[in-house]
Amino acid sequence: MPGTDKLRIDIERFWSTIERSAEIGPGRPGGLSRLALTDADRQMRDQFVTWCREAGLAVRIDGIGNIFARRAGTDDTLPPVVMGSHLDTQINGGRFDGIAGVLGGLEVCRTLDVLGHHTHRPIEIVNWTNEEGARFSPPMVGSGCFVGTYALDWAQGRRDDDGQSIGEELARIGYLGEMEAEPHAFDAYFEFHIEQGYYLDRDGMQVGVVTGGFPSTGMLVEFKGETAHTGPWPMERRRNALLAGARLLVETDEIGWAYASGGGKATAARLIAWPNKPGILSDWAQAVCDVRHPDPETALAMAERLRRAVGEAAARSGCTAEILDTWNWGGRIFSEELIGSVRETSLGLGYRTQDILSQAGHDAYFVARHAPTTMIFAPCKGGITHNNAELCTREDLEPGLNVLLNAVVARADR
Known part of the structure; x- marks a missing residue:
């Protein structure tokens, strides 16, 4: 069992935010259909911002709609330790993919408030725009724009099947922020996420230490005849x-x-x-x-x-063909120091831990180009995701969230 000298999140408080999120943008039974920048996404963003402000966090929004919520440090001039993921879902999405990472960051801040603990460095939570790419291609537009991989004008100009652009939809839902969509300094970035694979669940592991991602190449190709x-x-x-x-x-x-x-x-x-x-x-x-x-x-x-x-x-x-867009991610891109911190924290808490490669795309892949980055995986039942049957329990998520809490606090108190 984990030792008693370590910090613990409040799993029931966290779970209440997951259940509230599951009410916003329902899809097929048990799932969500909360595509980026739809009315449902706006409602979820509004709820998240409300929770952040209630927790005393300072909220800022950039020009691609990324939401940053900041908890001040005792030396607030230092670069923040950042946690994040995304709140948008696939058209037949589940209740945990991305969402657990954003709301897990919120739970870390709430836990620190209850404990009265003020970290040396500031802590930030980020909700990245259009991670899924289900409505606007390519995926991970918000994080890609933030690190400079995509130009802001280009990103705002991406259009959905109905001809609406990201920029137009950000303005319509009230999330076209004034902050520059360009990097501000991060001390480190932690992304908590469900595995989206079956290995942790199959092997009875509680925490996945993500050592990198499958190198991947995607293409958008146009044919004319x-x-x-x-x-x-x-x-x-x-x-x-x-x-x-x-x-x-x-x-x-x-x-x-x-x-x-x-x-x-x-x-x-x-x-x-x-x-x-x-x-x-x-x-x-x-x-x-x-x-x-x-x-x-x-x-x-x-x-x-x-x-x-x-x-x-x-x-x-x-016909003629043109590759309109190519995206690449993955590889051994994460910080060895942060990977080691997550592994040691997990083992120190007494959890069954496994090193693992991510097979899906994540915002952390882009952020790793900007700052030391790592990911923490939690098991999901049978590895089923991008499906309304996606399922995690409290017991699946609590170990990884406790690792997130302890690893972030250790980093932020440096």
Whole structure:
């Protein structure tokens, strides 16, 4: 059992925030559909800001809608220790993905208030905008813009399927902040998250010490062809953009199977086309796909094969192709010092602990380009996420939250 000399969060207080969040933007039974910058996202943001202000935190919002809530340190001139994740969800999302990390940061601050403990360095909580990328592509726009990977104008100009831009929607919901969307100094960044895999649950582990992420490459590809009648138009003259996109996505899946034995994965994520109607060939299509593998060199080989597949799909379909956007993340990007701190804290608390690679994308990947960064994983039942059946219990989340609390306080009291 954990020792009695360590700090503990109030799991019931934390759980009450999870349950309140689960009421905002409900989706399929038991899940959430709280896409970025929708009315439901605004309601959740409002609730989070209210909780932060009730806890005495100073709230600021930047030009891409990232929310920063600051608890002052005894030397408030020092760079803060930051915790964060995201409050937006997938269209068929669960109640914990991202949310547990933001509300876990809030619980750390509430616990310190109850204890009357004022850390030497300030502490901040951040809610990153559009982590999921379910409404606006690519994912992790808020953190990517913050660290300078994406230009603010470009990020604000990303549009959803209905033509609404991030900038327009931020203004509409009241979260187009005045603070510059550029890095302010972080002493360190901790992201608490459910694993989104089954290893911790399968192995009976309480805390995952995240040592890095699967190197990953994603692409947004546009194909252009020509409309024509599906009856009389000869096969050799057809330029069907829908077919080009379909060929790319099938080949993407084949790449995944070719490398699956070593842990590789490839995802055919999305295909849209116009006119996409019976009786007419589509002259435009966009496809989204990605590849990932735990070995960096193999991941690069998969990405190169994916790039070749773009050209081959276009050529076989008589179309042109353009890779509109490419995103890369993962690798051994986290701070060895912080990884060690999380591991030692977890073991010191008596928890069953396992080193693990993250297989999903997270805001921490971008933040790691700006400041020492680490992640803490909690198990989720069967590894099911991006699904309304996503499930964690108090017992699943409490150990990781206690590790977050103790590791952050140790860092902030330096």
